Amino acid sequence: MSDTNAKILVVEDDEDVRRSLCAWLAMTGYAVIEAADGLHALEAIEAERPDTVLLDLRLPGLDGFGVLSALARQADAPPVIVISGQDGIEGVIRAFRLGAADYLQKPIVSFDLLDHALRAVLERCQLSRAVKLAENRYFNLVQNLPLLVFVLDEQLELAFINKFCRSLLGFTRPQAQAMPGFFLSRIHPEDRDRLQACLRRGLSPQERTRTEECRFLHKNGATIHALLRAIPVSRNGPTGPTGTIEGIVVDITDRVELERFVVQEEKLKTLGAISAEVAHEIRNPLFSIAGFAHRLQARLPDNREAEIILSEARRLEDILDKISNFLHPVDLRPRLCSLRGIVTAALDFLTPEFTARSVTPHTDLAPGLPDLRLDPDLLTQVVTSLVRFAASRVHTGGGISLVSSRHSRYAHLDVDFLPGRSVIDPELLFLPFEEGDERMGLSLAYRIVKNMGGSLTFVQRGSEAAFTLQLPIDPLAALPDGFDDPDDAGPDDADPDLPPAGPGVGRL
Missing domain, CATH: 3.30.450.20 (PAS domain)
Structure with missing residues (x-):
């Protein structure tokens, strides 16, 4: 008995021959389907999906060559063993050219020969399916990495x-x-x-x-x-x-930005620690100086020097308060928000300032970014501060570029601009040393982003400068676009350029 459950379609117009073949196949252990002509054979192939077809060439209506031609146009057609009484070599050659897997002469004098041909064809078919399955698995693996x-x-x-x-x-x-x-x-x-x-x-x-x-x-x-x-x-x-x-x-964009942030953070920590220590040491003598200046002004109301001392003392006290605030965490109220919506709101708010200086913002915001679970009000303040600083640095009539993208579990917003003058001491950009609006709230923006679990870095290369805002994406958000792209080949699509398994994909 056969060790396979293969399904065999017998296409033969001679009823006696057909019944003889079907009886032997059934006795051998195969499942058997019958068809007496070419049209019924094609219908049976479509409905039953046999594993192999035993095909006579001389059939009423659509002959065996017509059946072979029709199957040649199908991607998953079953293999065909031709069993024919035609003596001419031309018919044999034509059958093989149309895709026949084997050719046996009628009448069949030994069923052992047919059994051998069937087993060989079924084995080749099984190997072919295994190879195709492995190729599809490899293709899907490579596509979805x-x-x-x-x-x-x-x-x-x-x-x-x-x-x-x-x-x-x-x-x-x-x-x-x-x-x-x-x-x-x-x-x-x-x-x-x-x-x-x-x-x-x-x-x-x-x-x-x-x-x-x-x-x-x-x-x-x-x-x-x-x-x-x-x-x-x-x-x-x-x-x-x-x-x-x-x-x-x-x-490795996230890694590079985080490494840059770590280096920047270490610098700021060092400067911040020094600043906090200096602030502590300055505050007591500052109070004494301010007290003496108040007494001096009370005795000599018109004394100009006393007014200058008081003014500078107030300015220094304000800087010390900024340093103290910089070291404290920010109160966050996170909820779902859209980075696109936040950028749009910040640009709308800054429109009057852009118009006054003829500055043009250019945006390219990724449409597929998921919502962020962050504080939208504070994040809008951050984006506003970055764009305002960039606008204050470009020439009148210049432009600012805002580009968003996704890298792994972070959303990025790059604010690129060509400053009219370079930023001196960019390491101090996020520290609260400056008074007035020169740094446009960048120290607060840095604190907010850091407390949100993100990073904010500034890079200046030649004539170009850029802020990179990196914000964490909710771990439950969908995977990046492109894993199930309808424009790309599906998992069952063959790709002739697919690299072979083996050395094609190395490990870092």
């Missing part, structure tokens, strides 16, 4: 990229693969030459795997800090071995 997987050909053009492309760079897979030079164009201009030289060296199979830290550009202009791991692979092409590069890109 929370990192960018890519393959570059000899011209450094994309041969493959996974669905995380949309989350990381803002482009769908079809968009990325349709753009010539896409991969190199998304590398930050300051890193492009270095990375291009590294990738070209990697086309040699003798080159070792390399990991480079670099920056990419999101579709909305945001800078993405990343680790790129390039793996040289040799493939056999039509003209001989060709070099390709398989690799991954890991988004």
